[in-house]
Amino acid sequence: MLETLIFSLVVAVAVGVSAGYLGSIMVLEKMALVGDALSHVALPGLALGVLLGFNPLIGGFVFLFISAVLIWHLGKITKLSFETLVGATFTLALAIGILLFGNNLDALEEALFGDITAVGLTEATAAVLISVAVIFLTKLIYRKIVLGLISEELATSKGISVARINLLYLLLVSLTVAIGIQITGTLLVGFLVVTPAAAAKIISTNLSRYYTLSAIFGSISAVSGILMSSYFNVVPGPLVVISGITIFMLAIVIRWRLKVTS
């Protein structure tokens, strides 16, 4: 039991840091809802994994990435925003996922809300390796994405391919969401991408403080959620959300008390 808890905490730190770091870009891109809704798209992939007997997280990741690329292409063709396209498709994915799970309600609950008892050495090692790779790759593209947000023309005139970088970014989000599902489940994993970054943004006046705080808040939310979940013996997802929201509220108070202007 203690071993499982330790492995879960390792996954929580890895996921919290990478989701917080990546999420700081998503909040700047005003795509917070995309991060949240996109995570539901993993559900059919998880269901296929359970049904066909392979690792559900791999199924989840494949579904996430294919959907993200598809939505990205649809956006280019139709000129509709990411929000609109994700909004139109994520409920469909949720519906298909629930149908595929059928009567396997335990597996469905695990997919929706996370299950730390399923985390072992392999999962913890994979989460750490994937997170390190995600953080490294995000660091390489972070400044380029921010420059593209400030002005796409400036980025292009400096030889940055904004479209290609966005695609890599979607791959990284898909990877992070896939490993985060273990902790919070597919229904709540989007929270880890959005809320730590939102809390960090309201008390930051520069980029380095912003993404550092976002990563720290992400890991504190995940770790405290897991600890409470272990103590109260309930699913971890909702408790991760509650600790994250507590940090968000504290950030609002700090901004108000210190009169942070950004």
Next chain:
Amino acid sequence: MATDDNNADYILNVSNLTVEISNQPILNNLNFKIKRGVTLAIVGPNGAGKTTLFRALLNLVPYSGKIEWKGKVKIGYVPQILAVRDIPISVKEFLMFKNESVQDIKAVLAAVGLNSEEVVDKSLATLSGGQMRRILIAWAIVDKPDALLFDEPTSGVDVDSEEAIYGMLRSLTAKNEITLLLISHDLHIVREYSDYALALNKCMVFFGKSKDVMDPATQKLIYGEPICKEYGDIHA
């Protein structure tokens, strides 16, 4: 306008430049040359193709015709709109996108008339309109460009600061021999702070010395019913 100047003197040579976007003609058959160190103002009504000309010069839109920058020129570009208001980024971090040296950043902030110690760690979102434009000029010159394309250098700035910013821009470009292309709506500014003016209205409707832009006849050319002009071999 015949000229026997050597072509080698020109930093930019544009010939038969035509840009179409979604089959709509935006720019039609532009021809002009610019010498190093010259300031050329691009004027014209809204939708005349001014920003599109900049985008073509930066190779950001497909075009037909020829745009030749001489040798390995470094081109600085400052767009009219930067979406910095919603991004927590400090002045230093912003300028570091172009130049990693804090020393260079502090020097360039001083050159644009800002107290570098005071603003270097400030969030961009908290700057005034005038300070923001100065930061943009700092951004444009911090990596020492040969040519600078500036879209509305003083939009959102009060009249007093406007003159100060143009004066500073003029001394910086003269000191560093920077060729400046600037888009402006203000013909008074164009007359005072540029050497030549190019007026667009989908095509070239006027090209000449900036001191002539206030003439009623010239103004009619610029803002009246567009009459495309063929100037032959023209240069700035």
